[in-house]
Amino acid sequence: MKKILLSGLIILLLNSVFAKASILDTRYSNLDTKYDFVVAQDGSGNFKTVQEALNAVPDFRRVTTTIFIKNGVYKEKLNLSVSKQMVTLIGESVEKTILTYDDWAQKKNLFGEEKGTSGSASCYIYGTQFTAKNITFQNSAGPVGQAVALFVAGDKARFFNCRMLGFQDTLYTYGYASRQYYYQCYIEGTVDFIFGSSTAVFEDCEIFGKRGGYYTAASTPDSTQYGYVFINSKIHGDAPANSFYFGRPWRPYAKTVFINCDLGKQLKPEGWHNWNKPDAEKTTFYAEYKSKGVGANDQSRVKWAHQLSEKEVADNYTLEKIFKGWMPK
Incomplete structure (x- = not known):
């Protein structure tokens, strides 16, 4: 018994x-994704800091390492190295899982040298096949010039329901070989706050302009077919009316396209700026398709911009075509 x-x-x-x-x-x-590590500031997880968890990922692991990050403000200057591939970060909630730092371009390093734009980033992503969900990436330095919140260089990077917060140069899409996908993300800033040479698609995103400036500053190389493509996104802000351009060319062959986007009053009627580079008007590719909202005004755009046809969009602007076979969803 x-x-x-x-x-x-x-x-x-x-x-x-x-x-x-x-x-x-x-x-x-x-959903069906389980975690390998948990990060929690109160000690209830495997690590108290995000960088400790990133460091613990085995180099060149061939399966996904999933890291769950509990709510909290993690003030860390983060670096996911190139040897840390197939890493997924999942935040407990996008509003309360905040990865932040406060460097800026003119801030001095320990040698008394300016950090520069690239050195100002709060978070660096070099590893390939990186994914982030429900996370806020922030640079909290304020309106002090270039201050990058998120620097993404790894190929096949994906961001779902994330926020990128800053002022000038918020999101740096670094490297022409990097393909990046942003879905239902919120990105805010002022001058050139989405910039770089990568091929990046922003689908169902909210692009929020503060004060006035340029939403984008692509530096697409001449050998790359696609730069930035915004699909079904909301382009607006709290800046005054007629205070923002779609973008300006950081490099001569910049490519930026807006497809089925809702445009706010912030957008200037002319739409695009040549950055005082008249020759860039001949080499850039700036275009729209079926824009809507207060800022939609295809008759007033600069003459060197394009309005795409339905066939051009159908033939050239699928995710598979843009990303050369990679399907991020």
């Missing part, structure tokens, strides 16, 4: 343990 009671007690305890484990797995999972 005692053995039966003892066996029953053991079974009850094991069921309790398994039930708790199941609850934890559900709490720290996103």
Whole structure:
């Protein structure tokens, strides 16, 4: 009888343990994705800092490493090195899982030298096949010039329901070989706050302009067919009317296209700026298709910009075509 009671007690305890484990797995999972590490500032996870978790990822691991980050403001200057591939970061909530730092371009390093734009970033992503979900990437330096929140160089980078917060140069899409996908993300800033040479698609995103300036500053090389493509996105802000351009060419062959986007009053009627480089008007490719909203005004755009046809969009602006076979969804 005692053995039966003892066996029953053991079974009850094991069921309790398994039930708790199941609850934890559900709490720290996103759909069918389970976590490998948990980051929590209160010590309840595997690590207290995000960088510790990134460092713990085995170099050149061939399967996805998933890191769950509990709510908190993590003030860290983060670096995911090129050897840390297939890493996924999942925040507990996009509003309360905040990765932030406060460097800026003119800030001095320990040698007394200016950090520069690239050196100002709060978070560097070099590893390939990186994914982030439900996370805020922030540079909290304020309106002090170039201050990058997120620097993305790795190929096949994906961001779902994330926020990128800053002022000038918020999001740096670095490297022409890097393909990047942003879905239902919120990106805010002032001057050139989405910039770089990568091929990047922003789908169902909110692009929020503060004060006035330029939404984009692409530096697409002449050998690359696609630069920035915004699809079904909202382009607006709290800046005054007629205070923002779609973009200006950081490099001569800049390519930026807006497809089915809702444009706010902030957009200037002319749409685009040549950055005082008349020759760039001949080499850039700036275009729209079926813009809507207060800022939609295809008759007033600069003459060197384009209005795409339905066939051009259908033939050339699918994710598969833009990303050369990579399907980020």
